[in-house]
Amino acid sequence: MLVLGHQNPDCDSLCSAIGLAALFNKIGRPATPILQGEPNPEAKFLLAQANYKEPEIRTEVAGEEIFIVDYSDWNQGTADMKKATILGIVDHHKLGDITTSTPLECWIWPVGCSATIVYNMYKFHNQTPDADVAKLMMGAIISDTVNFKGPTTTDIDKVAAKELADIAGVADLQVFAETQFEAKSDIASVPASELILRDQKVFEMAGHKLAIAQLELTSLETALSKKEEMLAEMKELHTSKGYHSTIVLLTDINKLDTTALIISKDADKVAQALESKVVDKAFELPGVVSRKKQIIPFLQSAFEG
Ligand code: MG
Ligand code: MG
Ligand code: MG
Numbered sequence: 001m002l003v004l005g006h007q008n009p010d011c012d013s014l015c016s017a018i019g020l021a022a023l024f025n026k027i028g029r030p031a032t033p034i035l036q037g038e039p040n041p042e043a044k045f046l047l048a049q050a051n052y053k054e055p056e057i058r059t060e061v062a063g064e065e066i067f068i069v070d071y072s073d074w075n076q077g078t079a080d081m082k083k084a085t086i087l088g089i090v091d092h093h094k095l096g097d098i099t100t101s102t103p104l105e106c107w108i109w110p111v112g113c114s115a116t117i118v119y120n121m122y123k124f125h126n127q128t129p130d131a132d133v134a135k136l137m138m139g140a141i142i143s144d145t146v147n148f149k150g151p152t153t154t155d156i157d158k159v160a161a162k163e164l165a166d167i168a169g170v171a172d173l174q175v176f177a178e179t180q181f182e183a184k185s186d187i188a189s190v191p192a193s194e195l196i197l198r199d200q201k202v203f204e205m206a207g208h209k210l211a212i213a214q215l216e217l218t219s220l221e222t223a224l225s226k227k228e229e230m231l232a233e234m235k236e237l238h239t240s241k242g243y244h245s246t247i248v249l250l251t252d253i254n255k256l257d258t259t260a261l262i263i264s265k266d267a268d269k270v271a272q273a274l275e276s277k278v279v280d281k282a283f284e285l286p287g288v289v290s291r292k293k294q295i296i297p298f299l300q301s302a303f304e305g
Contacts, residue, residue: 001031001065006076014043015140016069016114022133034058042184046139050132070114072096112157113144119160135168147177185218192229205303208244216251223250238263258285273302
């Protein structure tokens with residue numbers, strides 16, 4: 001069985017796939033984690049911290065048995081995923097459009113991170129993750145919950161992260177989180193063309209495609225100094241892909257605010273749905289850090305009514 005997260009792999013997609021495959025191997029179900037692309041810098045940081053080998057990048061799964069983590073939409077899977085057998089889904093997003101022709105195992109919980117669910121699967125099976133895998137899963141929870149400050153955080157996430165830290169031998173979660181966040185905020189030498197795709201997901205709303213990327217940063221200073229470059233790259237992508245809107249969320253994970261850059265056929269509609277106003281191809285979202293909880297539901301109701 002192959003275990004894989006979504007496109008543009010983040011910490012959760014990487015670490016939950018590794019954690020789940022390791023659990024399956026412990027209970028006699030041979031499994032291999034794979035990636036759909038290069039993991040982001042924060043995910044690479046976690047691999048280095050845990051001294052864990054990066055899974056193989058693979059974008060063809062036709063004919064395979066697969067378990068997917070951190071999504072349930074066809075468009076976030078591989079292009080050939082409809083030709084695979086989906087054995088199960090672990091996720092913490094809104095339910096997507098995946099359907100199957102055979103029964104499957106679904107673990108979908110409204111918690112802050114898929115790794116939290118994977119850890120509870122270990123408990124369900126009376127297993128404990130190895131220290132390196134525990135460190136990866138702990139890092140995924142820190143990332144997805146924005147160090148437990150994001151609105152998707154639950155007590156289940158906090159308990160899981162604490163127990164995983166104990167297993168991993170991490171004495172101070174706070175110090176670990178700060179180092180991890182510095183790693184993902186180091187964008188000075190990252191080209192704008194790459195930045196605008198970081199953590200990008202494409203959402204379909206009433207027949208329109210909205211591409212929404214998110215950069216989580218300890219300060220927006222460097223990102224804002226690249227605003228014009230990013231807008232130029234966004235414009236190019238927008239035209240070539242025919243999106244309704246191309247958005248890049250610049251989220252300050254210390255202040256817990258977001259500045260959104262936008263290229264759109266109707267930028268005002270998007271900003272208004274989020275109770276904001278476009279000024280110079282950008283709009284402010286005070287108090288917003290979660291795309292899945294504080295942005296998507298409002299865009300969906302504005303577009304789909
Ligand atoms: Mg994710
Ligand atoms: Mg996640
Ligand atoms: Mg995220």
